[in-house]
Amino acid sequence: MGKRTNTAYWTGKHWRIDVQHNGRRRSFYSAKPGRTGQREANAKADAWLDDGINPRGERISTLYPRWFATMQETTSAGNCRNIASRWKIWILPMIGSKRITSLTEQDVQEVVNKAYAAGKSKKTLKSICADMRAFFKYCRLCRLSTFNPEALHIPAGARYKGKQVLQPADLVKLFNIDTTTYNHQTVPDEYINAYRFQVLTGLRPGEVIGLTWADIHGDTVHICRSVNIKGEQTRGKNENAVRSFTVSALARRVLDTQRAETGSTGSVFQITSEPHYYRRWKVYCAANGLTPCSLYELRHTFVSVVKTLPAGEVKGLVGHSEDMDTFGVYAHTLAGDAENTARAVNGVFLRVLKNA
Known part of the structure; x- marks a missing residue:
């Protein structure tokens, strides 16, 4: 209990007690008649003296x-x-x-x-x-409250929003068609290597935009910055966003192609802004008949393709924490998944029956 040496007194309208704590002085009141009101005012003062929290509280x-x-x-x-x-x-x-x-x-x-x-x-x-x-x-x-909503929960029926991902047929087009349309003419797509690299690595759009050649050492890519939709440079979405990984042979080939086209200094893909990058991606999809999806869904596509890998390996690649449900949130069904699963189940039973 706080060191209260006085007690509430009746003012003619209500009970009042004045107390001081760590150089701060406060008054507490109760409009209840009789000793019940006096005890209530005293209790408010004691509570404040104990934890410094104003029983009335701010909004x-x-x-x-x-x-x-x-x-x-x-x-x-x-x-x-x-x-x-x-x-x-x-x-x-x-x-x-x-x-x-x-x-x-x-x-x-x-x-x-x-x-x-x-x-x-x-x-x-x-x-x-x-x-x-x-x-x-x-x-x-800040000792403004002791409130801790321990029982706060998400309703059981909540579901992650459905995402669109590129299907295998779309990926074939992406890695074989370099052209798009501009002013009703077929022209080379200036960001084709960026699209491909994003699908092959699972990078966020801002990470692709922020990537520089100085971040690449041999087959190792170090992600240390991101450029958001406002054009602001940041350290990334969270502490897991800063990471290093070794690129696959396909991703390395994309980087080699990009280096041959633009040189090896400054920004890797020379993307002016995320809105411009997204507009060009949408035009590429429409021009070549790809499943329409957002730039961020290219990241979902990557996770969907590599979902058979161990979760720990994929988390490191995409910059997720240990407790993030990477496959639950990012992995989606690709054409042929059901058939592959059926064949895998069939194979397991055949092995069991054979061993029996």
Whole structure:
């Protein structure tokens, strides 16, 4: 208990007690009549003396900018834009007006439930949960609250948003057709090697744009920067984004072709911006009859192709943490997968029967 030496007194309207803690002075009140009110005011003062937390608490909408400022100092601008968007759309409208000390676990769970009911993907729901957990951790560290939503969870029915990936027939076209259309004419595609390298390595679009020849040493590629959609250079999405890997023979061939065309200084693929890169990719797909997909889905294509490799190896290549469900999120069905699985199952049973 805090060292309170006084007790609440009746002012004629309510009970009041004045206390001081670490140079700060506060007053606590209770409008309840009789000794019940006096005990309540004293209890509020004792709680504040014990943990320094104001029992009334500040509103979430007031505390959010303070937490968000710390995020701006410690994470990328692109990540901050996503955080700000989720808070504006989902979190603040639901709990922004509530006081931090009056929140319940159901209050924050309803934020997730509403986003789920609106059809948001499992990935978005996980991000909303992560945002709120980080915010409440900040509040605990600042001794603004002791609230910890341990039971916060994603509804069981949540699913990852379906992604489009290039099928084997699309990959054949990608690695055999170098041309696209420009002003209604067939011309060589200036970014063809970038498309191919991204599919062969699983790099994020920003990592492809940020790659320089100085990052490549023999067969080893060091990923140490990314350029986001705003043209801002960052260290990457997270700490796992900075990584090194050895390229495959096919990827090395693509790099050799690119070096012969542009030289070996500066940017590898000389992409002016991600929006321009994406526009050219969409034109290439339309011109050559490829399954329409986004640049980021080229990363999904890579994981879908190599999903038979050990998960630990793939995580290192694409820059995922140990607890990231790489195959669950990024691996998708390719044409022929079902038939290959059936043949594999058939082979297992044949071996068992033969051994028996």
